[in-house]
Amino acid sequence: MIELVDVRRTYDDFSLSLSCSVADDEILTLLGSSGSGKTTTLRIIAGFEQLDSGKLLIDGTDMAHVSPQQRQIGYVFQDYTLFPHLNVEENVAYGLRVARMPRPERRRRVNELLEMVGLASFGKRAVQTLSGGEQQRVAVARALVRRPRALLLDEPFSAIDTELREDLRRHLVTVQRALGVPTVFVTHSRTEALSIADRIVVLRSGTIDDQGTPEQLYERPRTAYTARFLGRANIFPTASGLLMIRPEHVTLHESAPAASAGIPGTVEARVARSTYHGVHREYELETARGPVFAVTRRRFAEGTRLWISFPPERIAPVEPDGPGASHAPDGPATAASADAKQQNRHH
Amino acid sequence: MLIPPVLAVLGAGVLDLGFARWLERVVSVLQRSGTWRSLRFSAMQAAVSAVVCIVLALPGAYWLSHYSFPGKRVVQSLSLLPFVLPSLIVILAVLSFYGRNGLLNQLLGTDLVIVYSPIGIVIAHVLFNISVALRIMASGWMEVDERYREVSAGLGEGPLGRLLHLHLPLLLPAILGAAGIIFLYCFVSFGIVLIFGGVRYATLEVRIYQEMFVNLNLAAAGALAALQLAICAGIVFLLQWTSSRRRIGSTRGRKFVVRRWDTVRRTVRWACAGYWALLALFFFAPLAAIVIRAFRPAGNWSTAAFVSLVTGRVGDRDIHEIIRADFGELLRTSLGIALVTATVTTMVAFAAARALRGRRVPMLDAVVSLPLAISSVTFSLGIWLLGSRLLPGVVLIWITQSLMAFPLVFRSVRTVMDTFPIRYTETAQSLGASLWFRVGTLEIPVLWRGLMNAFTFAFALSLSDFTAVFTIGRGEIVTFPVAMYRLIGFQSFDVALALGVWYIVVVAVVFAVIDATSYAREGQGL
Numbered sequence: 001m002i003e004l005v006d007v008r009r010t011y012d013d014f015s016l017s018l019s020c021s022v023a024d025d026e027i028l029t030l031l032g033s034s035g036s037g038k039t040t041t042l043r044i045i046a047g048f049e050q051l052d053s054g055k056l057l058i059d060g061t062d063m064a065h066v067s068p069q070q071r072q073i074g075y076v077f078q079d080y081t082l083f084p085h086l087n088v089e090e091n092v093a094y095g096l097r098v099a100r101m102p103r104p105e106r107r108r109r110v111n112e113l114l115e116m117v118g119l120a121s122f123g124k125r126a127v128q129t130l131s132g133g134e135q136q137r138v139a140v141a142r143a144l145v146r147r148p149r150a151l152l153l154d155e156p157f158s159a160i161d162t163e164l165r166e167d168l169r170r171h172l173v174t175v176q177r178a179l180g181v182p183t184v185f186v187t188h189s190r191t192e193a194l195s196i197a198d199r200i201v202v203l204r205s206g207t208i209d210d211q212g213t214p215e216q217l218y219e220r221p222r223t224a225y226t227a228r229f230l231g232r233a234n235i236f237p238t239a240s241g242l243l244m245i246r247p248e249h250v251t252l253h254e255s256a257p258a259a260s261a262g263i264p265g266t267v268e269a270r271v272a273r274s275t276y277h278g279v280h281r282e283y284e285l286e287t288a289r290g291p292v293f294a295v296t297r298r299r300f301a302e303g304t305r306l307w308i309s310f311p312p313e314r315i316a317p318v319e320p321d322g323p324g325a326s327h328a329p330d331g332p333a334t335a336a337s338a339d340a341k342q343q344n345r346h347h
Numbered sequence: 348m349l350i351p352p353v354l355a356v357l358g359a360g361v362l363d364l365g366f367a368r369w370l371e372r373v374v375s376v377l378q379r380s381g382t383w384r385s386l387r388f389s390a391m392q393a394a395v396s397a398v399v400c401i402v403l404a405l406p407g408a409y410w411l412s413h414y415s416f417p418g419k420r421v422v423q424s425l426s427l428l429p430f431v432l433p434s435l436i437v438i439l440a441v442l443s444f445y446g447r448n449g450l451l452n453q454l455l456g457t458d459l460v461i462v463y464s465p466i467g468i469v470i471a472h473v474l475f476n477i478s479v480a481l482r483i484m485a486s487g488w489m490e491v492d493e494r495y496r497e498v499s500a501g502l503g504e505g506p507l508g509r510l511l512h513l514h515l516p517l518l519l520p521a522i523l524g525a526a527g528i529i530f531l532y533c534f535v536s537f538g539i540v541l542i543f544g545g546v547r548y549a550t551l552e553v554r555i556y557q558e559m560f561v562n563l564n565l566a567a568a569g570a571l572a573a574l575q576l577a578i579c580a581g582i583v584f585l586l587q588w589t590s591s592r593r594r595i596g597s598t599r600g601r602k603f604v605v606r607r608w609d610t611v612r613r614t615v616r617w618a619c620a621g622y623w624a625l626l627a628l629f630f631f632a633p634l635a636a637i638v639i640r641a642f643r644p645a646g647n648w649s650t651a652a653f654v655s656l657v658t659g660r661v662g663d664r665d666i667h668e669i670i671r672a673d674f675g676e677l678l679r680t681s682l683g684i685a686l687v688t689a690t691v692t693t694m695v696a697f698a699a700a701r702a703l704r705g706r707r708v709p710m711l712d713a714v715v716s717l718p719l720a721i722s723s724v725t726f727s728l729g730i731w732l733l734g735s736r737l738l739p740g741v742v743l744i745w746i747t748q749s750l751m752a753f754p755l756v757f758r759s760v761r762t763v764m765d766t767f768p769i770r771y772t773e774t775a776q777s778l779g780a781s782l783w784f785r786v787g788t789l790e791i792p793v794l795w796r797g798l799m800n801a802f803t804f805a806f807a808l809s810l811s812d813f814t815a816v817f818t819i820g821r822g823e824i825v826t827f828p829v830a831m832y833r834l835i836g837f838q839s840f841d842v843a844l845a846l847g848v849w850y851i852v853v854v855a856v857v858f859a860v861i862d863a864t865s866y867a868r869e870g871q872g873l
Binding site: 046047048067068069070071072073074075077079081083084085094095097098099142143146 | 770771773776777778780793795
């Protein structure tokens with residue numbers, strides 16, 4: 001269990017302030033654009049960055065005066081930082097050498113880990129001969145070898161071909177589940193975040209914008225920012241505030257519905273542009289309410305006249321994201337209110 | 348660390364004599380016409396050496412920076428040679444090539460006497476420093492934006508006008524920088540002037556040595572050292588100032604083209620080849636002459652000189668008596684001192700570079716170039732004054748050599764250190780590794796090659812050191828350069844040459860061994 005309580009860290013041009021926690025055997029994803037504070041948060045947990053105020057607890061122990069080498073946290077860097085002068089086996093064994101584990105036991109443990117990450121026969125290989133994916137798995141094995149109290153991953157898939165990523169993601173989740181180690185995963189990719197996380201924390205310029213399960217955040221985001229960060233979103237200003245609906249939930253009618261006037265929110269539209277994505281087509285529609293995005297397998301020529309409606313159960317209210325609107329400088333308060341909202345959603 | 352020895356030199360006279368008599372002596376030294384003659388001579392020969400170096404190196408710098416030609420790598424790596432070449436080897440080289448019985452006279456059938464004179468001094472200094480000029484100016488030329496040339500060509504300027512109006516002004520900072528550094532090196536030159544200058548031509552550096560160790564006049568030595576220090580510090584300051592005032596054009600989109608050799612016109616190729624051939628003749632022929640002359644002691648091929656090194660006898664002379672050591676002792680002393688100096692220097696440089704890693708130290712470059720301004724005689728003298736009653740001479744030599752080598756070694760270790768990713772440290776930290784564990788299992792193995800290069804550099808600097816061993820060792824500690832100096836002094840020139848050949852062999856073997864082991868070590872981890 002990792003807990004960050006009112007954590008603050010200020011730099012010249014950036015400040016981080018947040019509260020959140022990671023449960024045992026949970027994968028928490030920190031999602032945000034570059035400069036949002038994801039990596040800083042990770043480095044605070046690892047102990048590479050000091051706190052200006054607040055508390056970091058791991059398994060209930062305050063980490064304020066615990067050095068990085070005493071924290072027992074596995075950290076996987078973006079470029080894996082495999083030590084170039086050691087082979088695969090020696091890299092994985094490094095942490096055990098530190099712990100002065102006897103050689104036979106060390107070997108057993110290393111083999112166990114290499115097998116777990118699917119690299120059983122790679123022990124003697126030079127790290128320079130490994131592919132990006134293999135290097136990444138060695139780095140994970142090395143980080144896990146001492147049974148760390150937490151696993152921290154900083155954009156571990158960013159240097160890997162898109163086709164391979166999915167396999168590696170699945171693999172990582174399997175290993176993590178087998179070991180039940182609380183894991184924090186940093187990424188700027190929403191696909192990665194949605195598919196790997198038990199819970200996502202969306203960071204925006206140093207504070208938590210929103211948090212929840214992937215489904216909650218995608219379907220019912222708290223803010224317009226999160227709504228847009230996790231995917232294409234149609235957001236309309238109304239008298240009662242902003243309303244959001246995902247393109248795939250917009251219903252398209254080829255002729256005006258018989259009881260058109262009776263269905264609230266049915267709007268006339270014209271296809272302005274269409275983009276083919278393989279699994280579906282995305283249409284940009286011109287309407288009296290402004291542009292609307294819709295997604296469907298059906299095919300319409302540009303210029304086609306359509307009618308669209310928004311199923312009420314798919315419409316989510318969101319908070320505007322203008323600066324200062326919901327981002328008061330006191331980050332923890334914002335985070336706390338996000339927590340409160342989170343609870344409401346659970347009920 | 349650099350300041351106490353210098354202060355010791357300046358202050359020792361006062362303590363020794365009392366202020367009044369000290370002042371009297373200082374004034375008398377400054378009134379002596381010889382002092383000012385030495386100063387003038389120091390400056391003149393240094394200036395001439397610098398100008399000759401610059402003029403000779405200018406075309407070379409152009410070839411190096413603008414063309415990729417066969418053998419370019421060799422030229423580049425040889426440009427580090429003077430740093431590890433003892434002045435005594437240069438002296439031997441000049442003697443055996445340009446000397447009265449030298450190869451040049453033999454080849455031309457003439458009887459030119461040029462070596463024991465200012466000309467000999469300048470030849471030796473140019474030999475020593477031309478590669479410094481080549482390197483600095485070539486890298487300066489590489490910073491000249493190719494687009495300027497294109498603009499100037501577009502405006503209709505011809506090649507000569509372009510050289511005069513565009514390249515030379517843009518290159519001026521590099522030229523001044525190279526000239527300044529060479530001037531400094533030559534201004535404080537010791538061994539070469541000591542041997543070639545004889546009684547008539549002495550630099551301030553030689554005078555300081557004479558006052559201190561021959562005339563035992565501490566006050567005079569101190570006064571001269573202060574004078575020299577002030578001048579050198581002034582030049583260093585001037586160099587820093589001019590380099591800080593350099594106007595740097597926009598570097599955005601800067602372009603630099605190295606022309607491929609096979610696209611170059613034939614006349615240009617011949618000019619380039621001719622230039623390097625001439626330079627090689629000037630540069631390597633003297634070094635080759637050492638070897639040739641060593642095996643032809645009396646005009647016939649023989650190994651007599653080498654044999655006599657071992658047996659200790661040449662005619663009725665006892666070589667070991669002259670050197671004051673036998674060959675085994677000589678080898679052990681030289682290598683032993685170098686080993687300790689190199690180890691200590693590299694370790695201290697590593698610790699310092701580690702501590703300063705990732706930090707910007709504003710005055711670092713100035714501090715690092717300080718030893719340029721402090722002459723090695725003054726410095727050795729200071730160390731000797733400070734420590735001769737406390738520590739044995741060998742230890743003082745270690746200290747002196749380490750301090751003198753430190754700036755260069757530190758610079759190279761720091762460059763290596765900057766390549767070490769901080770993420771490695773953090774990864775090891777997160778795996779629980781303590782500071783010492785990280786240094787031992789990670790930093791040293793990963794940086795091994797770079798550290799070994801620095802070690803080799805320090806080793807070579809120590810092996811080639813003449814001044815510290817000569818002034819502090821007071822005749823009891825004999826290394827290769829000191830032995831060569833003695834042999835030249837006793838006119839046992841052939842044996843000196845044989846010793847020079849040995850020196851070259853020893854250095855080559857040491858470098859080869861270090862090189863081989865550091866490769867093996869690197870391969871081990873993989």
